[in-house]
Amino acid sequence: MTSAPPPARDPGLQGERTALSWTRTALVIVVNALLALRSGWVSGQLLLTAAGIVLVAAAIGAVLYGSRRGRALAGRTHEVPPAAPTTAIAIVAATTLLACVTGIASVLVAH
Template sequence: MPRGTRLPGPPLDPGLQPERTRMAWTRTSLAFVANGGLLVHAGHVPDRWWYMLPGAAAIAAGFAVYVVGLLRHRRVDQAIRDGAPVAGDRAIRATWITMLVVCVLAATVLVTRP
């Protein structure tokens, strides 16, 4: 569908969907950062700094998810204003894969921790 073409159907409220999207990405990023902090705390073992790496990775991922959420918010907002489709799930898949990797690393550290 060409950019700027309105989709048929009831008029959309241009403020609600982008706002919900932004809030969902913000909650996801906060979950990454909070769990990363807990993992850093759980992985704190003297002379074994590498046990804190999954927590640091989760915190870094949280900040990255927040930035992606801001960019996605702008894109969704503009797509709704233009009447264009909002679909696109690369960021969602990347976030899911990142979460899975952090979980596997965290489980490995927590199981092998002395």
């Protein structure tokens, strides 16, 4: 007697929601990065300019990771989508915090 194949996985919109949330996070990071780059460049603050460059790189990483994860969750790849690693979540949280602090610093430097 053969067993029935497992039911097809129905990911619903989970992959799309995940990719969109990573894209929104990257957008917030990019906006703060651009603020920091502009303020750092105008005021001559090397640290603020460097933080802006780091944030642009982090935003690119967030978009790439989010699109890969979204495709995996949507079932468009053959890899099994594990839970997001805690290190990725911690890195994004720290980057978002850095983006907020940098955005605030860029506003304070401008005045």
